[in-house]
Amino acid sequence: MDKLDNQIVINRLQEQFAEQVRVVSDPHGLLTVATEATTILDLLAFVKEDEQLRFNYLTDITAVHYPNDERDFCVVYHVHNLLHNVRLRIKVFINGPVPTIPSATTLWNGANWMERETFDFFGVVFEGHPDLRRILNMDELEVFPMRKEYPLEDPNRVDKKDFYFGR
């Protein structure tokens, strides 16, 4: 079996998806590609099932908030080929008041909680998720705390005077 490297992955993805998958960069050797919400499931299924790529281990799903960009949410998938120890990072930029992306739970059961966590923190809605509700925060919380506009500290605190903190 040949050693898998980033170039092979790029070629294979471009063969299959052509323009739909853009190669962004490879910071520190970790190939990063970007795609659209409409193709993400096909792409994940392809890299998981393809004989040559076999990124069959879902390392992580998370999101990033870019409030100043046109498309303000980026959902990041990390997948891993355990055989060759090659990782692939897939980014999907989405926007809207309710950012929506299809759920990867059909491919990996492990995606379940990762997507719930992302929903909990960012309000990214994963369509087709079997049980999309808050996981870490309280159900009563009305905001998605990891979005940049929300403060870290509890704004309802009364005992903490700015005066004492030089603010």
Next chain:
Amino acid sequence: MSKVTLAEAPPGVEGAGFFATSLDKVIGLARANSLWPLPFATSCCGIEFMATMGSTYDLARFGAERPSFSPRQADMLLVMGTIAKKMAPVLKQVYTQMAEPRWVIAVGACASSGGIFDTYSVLQGIDEIIPVDVYVPGCPPRPEAILDGVLKLQEIVKSESLNRRNTPEYKALLEKYGIVTDNG
């Protein structure tokens, strides 16, 4: 000679065949030396409590042999670790389930003040929801510090008057926390 040391008797009048002291002090002595802990361990401090209960430090030497996981039979509530706002109602319920007299030790920075986690999700000190008797500093406190906290609590227990739990001051304290008592 045995290595067992007896608890020191409270001050009183001693004579041939009798020893007289006040009931308060005798009961305080008994309570102080058999404090049954309820470990409410949520995070890092819980691991240090594990070490405190373990073979090297051995909390059992101070009369806390049996960790009582049932709040009904516990005397001191050891709150160890961060209490998130999601957890706060649970903690309060555990506290109200305990029978009087009950004491609370806030172990570690998080339980005492929220510690380094000044965030939207963390309760800034358990004294926002329940009254606390002893605060143990540290993040996490060393087992010696936890032991010291228990010893400090023993001092409080020893000197507590029997009537304290029926006083209007105590009731006002609980009322401040919104805890309803039914023992008087």
Next chain:
Amino acid sequence: MSKPITKITPNAAVFFDNDPQDELTTLNIGPTHPATHGVFQNVVQIDGERIVSGVSTIGYIHRAFEKIAEHRPFYQITPLTDRLNYCSSPINNMGWHMTVEKLLDIELPKRVQYMRVIVMELARIADHIICNGILGVDTGAFSGFLYVMQEREFIYEIFEEICGARLTTNIGRIGGFERDFNEIAFHKIEEFLKRFPPVLKEFENLFVRNRIFIERTSGVAAVTPEDALNYSWSGPILRATGVDYDVRSTAPYSSYEEFDFDVPVGANGDVYDRFMVRNEEMWQSLRIIEQALEKIKKEPAGVFHADVPEFYLPPKEQVYTNMEALIYHFKIVMGEWETPKSEVYHAVEGGNGELGFYLIHDGGRTPYRLHFRRPSFINYQMFAPMSSGMLISDAIINMSSLNVIAGELDA
């Protein structure tokens, strides 16, 4: 609080609508339950002693690590990582430092890497001691726990010698260590290598061929490798199913490729195998520490950090006497250092599995986004589905063999 963007409805789905006809009982285990060793809530539906279905609720000590990390400079994030998996804090510390070093392209001297290996392997032993000891307690064997806990105290003594703290160690700096290991520390590590094997052997003897323990654990909660990979398991519990994925050997960091050690794997993925894998890993960790001590002797003494003055805090006495040191000190503390805009994912083999740090940096003082891939969080999600059909007592030991650490679970 600012205006909410979308309103979500409060959800109370953890309570089942019980049909009075089916004679199932709903039982609430947790969030404070002596058997869970942490704050997890599981609401299960039981038919007699057998679990029919269950729902896990977590987040009871959610402390918003990722949000805090966006507000803290790099070196102030180290104390946060301590409190992820607090049974093996040094691994988290080192993982975070290595992530930043990867971002900044800092190459560490070999001696520092070996020192890190020693610290990490000691932490791994401490972590596995807790897990296996508690597993013994949960199956009714308390004494094993008491034996090994003493050795864990000794590991903490070594940590105290190295950094001054026991549990939440905050060991190291970006670029190395804050100080060299002293003579006593080396002496204590060597002493540990001598005194721990007999205790571990004794601990093993108590369990490995103990009829009660085998009956209690063998075949319980067996997981196939396919399921384990599907649920993104990692760490000892994945290896117990027979998948030899260990970050230390798959993607070596901190010179692990130079060490000779085995990655133990199990066959059935049951609780017994997990116990055995963790036990064997302790032996392997001892081997690694031994080799690291040998290797350190060959390296130039006294080197404990990389020569990167722009990222490594200068010693205090120099700050007061040396202009350059003062400037660097000021720059580092005020976050005026020049860092590349980049993103980096770095994984280390934590006590429970692949502990990943995904750092997006925009060149500012604090990370733009820092995400922790927390093995406990990902491993635990299979607990509720796999509990169906299990006896309650089996589910309890299954939980302790997963070694779910609440701090890492809820972040």
